[in-house]
Amino acid sequence: MLRVLGHVPRVVSVRVNDLPAIELLRLDPQMPIPARAHEGDAGVDLCSTVDVTIEPGERVLVGTGIAVALPVGTVGLVHPRSGLAAKTGLSVVNTPGTIDAGYRGEIKVCLINHDTRTAVDVQRGDRIAQLLVQRVELVTFVEVTSLDETARGEAGHGSSGGHAILHSVSAQSQEEAH
Ligand SMILES: O=c1ccn([C@H]2C[C@H](O)[C@@H](COP(=O)(O)OP(=O)(O)OP(=O)(O)O)O2)c(=O)[nH]1
Numbered sequence: 001m002l003r004v005l006g007h008v009p010r011v012v013s014v015r016v017n018d019l020p021a022i023e024l025l026r027l028d029p030q031m032p033i034p035a036r037a038h039e040g041d042a043g044v045d046l047c048s049t050v051d052v053t054i055e056p057g058e059r060v061l062v063g064t065g066i067a068v069a070l071p072v073g074t075v076g077l078v079h080p081r082s083g084l085a086a087k088t089g090l091s092v093v094n095t096p097g098t099i100d101a102g103y104r105g106e107i108k109v110c111l112i113n114h115d116t117r118t119a120v121d122v123q124r125g126d127r128i129a130q131l132l133v134q135r136v137e138l139v140t141f142v143e144v145t146s147l148d149e150t151a152r153g154e155a156g157h158g159s160s161g162g163h164a165i166l167h168s169v170s171a172q173s174q175e176e177a178h
C-alpha cells in the first residue's frame with residue numbers, strides 16, 4: 001500500500017513564471033495595488049475609483065486608477081467577479097475586456113447590472129473585476145482561395161444540439177399543441 005507521508009502542497013506550480021514583473025502606475029495613489037485574494041489565484045482584483053449606483057439593466061464605465069505596461073506577446077483580460085455576479089447581477093459588458101500590450105491609459109471596466117429589479121451600489125475602493133494576464137500568439141494571416149476539409153466543416157451555432165433553451169422551447173410548443 002502506498003502511504004503519503006509529510007506535507008502535501010495544495011497548490012502545485014505547473015510552470016515557473018518567467019515573465020518579468022509588470023510595470024504598474026497608480027494614477028490614483030489611494031487605490032491599492034491590484035492583488036490576488038489567494039496565492040495562485042489567476043486574477044488580481046481591480047477596484048472602482050468612483051461611487052456609482054447602477055440601475056437594473058444599466059451600464060457604466062468606471063476607472064480603476066491603474067495603468068500597466070504589459071510585455072508584447074501578452075494580453076490583459078478584464079473578467080467579472082463571480083461572487084458579485086451571483087449575488088447582485090453585476091458583470092462586465094465586454095467580458096473579458098482586452099487590455100492591449102501597447103495600452104498605457106487607465107484600465108477601465110464597463111460594468112453592467114444584469115439584475116432586473118435591484119440597483120447595485122458600487123463604492124470607491126470596491127473590488128469590481130479582476131485582471132488576468134496571459135500570453136497571446138501574435139499570428140499572421142495569409143489569404144488563400146480554399147480551406148482544408150474537416151469533420152465539422154461549416155456547421156456551427158448549435159449544430160451539435162444539446163441546448164437547454166431548445167428543450168424548453170420544444171416542450172412549450174408540445175404543450176401548446178395539446
Ligand atoms: O475592458 C476594457 C477594454 C479595453 N480597455 C482599453 C485597453 C485596450 O487596449 C483599449 C482598446 O480596447 P479594445 O480594442 O477592446 O476596444 P476598441 O473599441 O477596439 O478600441 P480601439 O479602437 O482603441 O482599439 O481600451 C480597457 O481599459 N478596459
Ligand SMILES: [Mg+2]
Pocket residue numbers: none
Ligand atoms: Mg481594438
